[in-house]
Amino acid sequence: MSGAQDRRPSRTEAPGVGRAAWQLGLRQILPRLQPDLWVFGYGSLMWDPGFAYEEAPHARVFGYHRALCLLSVRNRGTPERPGLVLAMDRGGSCHGIAFRIAPSAQGEVLDYLWAREMYTGAYRPVVVPARLADGRRIAALAFIARPGHAQYCRTASPEEAARLVVQGHGSYGRALDYLRNVVRHLDALGICDGPLHRVLAISEALDATRGMDRQQETPYGP
Helix, strand or coil: CCCCCCCCCCCCCCCCCCHHHHHHHHHHHHHHHCCCEEEEECCHHHCCCCCCCCECCEEEEEEEEEEEEEEECCCCCCCCCCEEEEEEEEEEEEEEEEEEECHHHHHHHHHHHHHHHCCCCCEEEEEEEEEECCCCEEEEEEEEECCCCCCECCCCCHHHHHHHHHHCEECCEEHHHHHHHHHHHHHHCCCCCHHHHHHHHHHHHHHHHHHHHHHHHCCCCC
């Protein structure tokens, strides 16, 4: 999950989803998530969930993949120079962590997730099929990119994604630092995401080139 951006809400990023709409959506999908509520994390939620859980095995979701596909216009960029951050987009599969929530904590956790994930309206809560590391098959709540949202950005190439990553600098810092942190944590969890590694490598090279260009433009003398 924010995904996928940072965990701290920044409610000026974009108009969000109201609590009433969130609760209506939950009423439609929660029956499919009982008796156990599982929440699937694919980004910062994996290493910084912010809520109590009963177990957290590795899991794979089918039908969606982890992608840099959301523009950040405040947290990791600006409207003029947006950065690029994670979400889950359609197609493929995604290796992440599934959190099982105790029945007594489900209401509190869902309220927390509304504040964390739905404040911009760029994510959509869905039920996804997942297979746990021990072979169990479950249905889990996940937050995927909303293609019709203004922040949705399916880049044409890793090079285009890297350009957005390198240019982005917002209230939480650089989009490049965000991507470095994501890749570092994924590696620590034993989750190898080749496409993210490729974008990071291109971003590092592009950032180094721009740094040298800035140094060459610095005037010398008194």
